[in-house]
Amino acid sequence: MLQVIARVPAKINLMLSVGPVRSDGFHELATVFHAVSLYDEVAAVHADAVTVHVTGPYAGHTPADESNLAVRAARALARRARLRSGAQLRVHKEIPVAAGLAGGSADAAGALLACDRLWGLKLPESRLSAVAAGLGSDVPFALTGGTAVGTGRGERLRPVPVGAPLHWVLATADGGLSTPEVYRRLDDLRSDRKVPAPAVPGELLAALASGDVDALAALLHNDLQEAALALRPALGDTLRAGRELGALAGIVSGSGPTCIFLARDGMSAGALAVGLAASGTCASALAVTGPAAVGT
Numbered sequence: 001m002l003q004v005i006a007r008v009p010a011k012i013n014l015m016l017s018v019g020p021v022r023s024d025g026f027h028e029l030a031t032v033f034h035a036v037s038l039y040d041e042v043a044a045v046h047a048d049a050v051t052v053h054v055t056g057p058y059a060g061h062t063p064a065d066e067s068n069l070a071v072r073a074a075r076a077l078a079r080r081a082r083l084r085s086g087a088q089l090r091v092h093k094e095i096p097v098a099a100g101l102a103g104g105s106a107d108a109a110g111a112l113l114a115c116d117r118l119w120g121l122k123l124p125e126s127r128l129s130a131v132a133a134g135l136g137s138d139v140p141f142a143l144t145g146g147t148a149v150g151t152g153r154g155e156r157l158r159p160v161p162v163g164a165p166l167h168w169v170l171a172t173a174d175g176g177l178s179t180p181e182v183y184r185r186l187d188d189l190r191s192d193r194k195v196p197a198p199a200v201p202g203e204l205l206a207a208l209a210s211g212d213v214d215a216l217a218a219l220l221h222n223d224l225q226e227a228a229l230a231l232r233p234a235l236g237d238t239l240r241a242g243r244e245l246g247a248l249a250g251i252v253s254g255s256g257p258t259c260i261f262l263a264r265d266g267m268s269a270g271a272l273a274v275g276l277a278a279s280g281t282c283a284s285a286l287a288v289t290g291p292a293a294v295g296t
């Protein structure tokens, strides 16, 4: 029986600039998405209806019913293509849930890619991306991987070059943070401030293109960090521990609670991961590289 497998990486945000709330309730963003070498896998085989079975270390934290983003993605694709086809999906989850790493978006993108192949649709990238945007702001990037500037609510993408592989440590936390709650907390925190239009500094794109990690370290920034720290003050300890252990820089990824640390090279990232894991300030610490690619 034909089985199609898609392997989709987690994302981190190297910079996340959050602008004013729009009339549709979403915030205008300017962000740099960067896919890293931590992957979920989505496998699809023909079936009458769309169902999902979740395996892997985070299976217990992932819904296995129709609220699963992989199921919602497969159904949205079938609707868009006016198909009655189904698929039995298996999602192997290595990406922590509600962690600011877009694991659910990775699974949605994986289901779109796998079902597009399984059902022989061969939809152009632009049509898959439109279905992806209907599922979540981060899903279009999850379809592409690599590194890209995201604008609008995060769904408008422009790929950007990265001059050399980058080495990161992901420090995960026990228990996730809700993305809408983190955005709401940011709104509360800055209710008395005028919010400027979001922007990605040109210097950051130049540092990425040239592979200048020291320049990049000085430019990592996340507007949601203040809100994530307000909701989870212990993340301050994780960020301090990473810096004391020699990270070039550390910030919260997206809506958190995962903290990301930039290291000079693979050896330093490995040592930093060991130190962070021993520090008692995080649930796990994982050395990864970026940019990572989507595989089918």
Ligand SMILES: C[C@@](CO)(OP(=O)(O)O)[C@H](O)COP(=O)(O)OP(=O)(O)OC[C@H]1O[C@@H](n2ccc(N)nc2=O)[C@H](O)[C@@H]1O
Binding pocket: 013, 016, 025, 026, 027, 028, 029, 031, 099, 100, 101, 102, 103, 105, 135, 136, 137, 138, 139, 152, 153, 154, 179, 180, 183, 253, 254, 255, 256
């Ligand atoms: C914060 C970011 C940074 O990349 O990702 P995570 O760190 O959660 O993975 C994204 O903006 C999250 O993207 P995603 O998780 O796909 O969000 P969506 O499902 O589209 O929206 C969930 C909720 O987040 C808020 N939201 C999301 C995107 C945006 N531009 N403005 C918002 O205000 C809204 O409250 C929305 O109802």
Ligand SMILES: Nc1ncnc2c1ncn2[C@@H]1O[C@H](COP(=O)(O)OP(=O)(O)O)[C@@H](O)[C@H]1O
Binding pocket: 061, 062, 063, 067, 068, 069, 070, 091, 096, 097, 098, 099, 100, 101, 102, 103, 104, 105, 107, 108, 177, 179, 255, 256
């Ligand atoms: N396949 C899936 N994997 C992870 N989370 C999922 C999935 N399907 C639905 N969800 C729900 O989506 C929410 C956000 O999950 P996730 O994408 O991991 O977080 P984040 O937005 O922080 O990157 C979770 O609360 C989870 O219950």
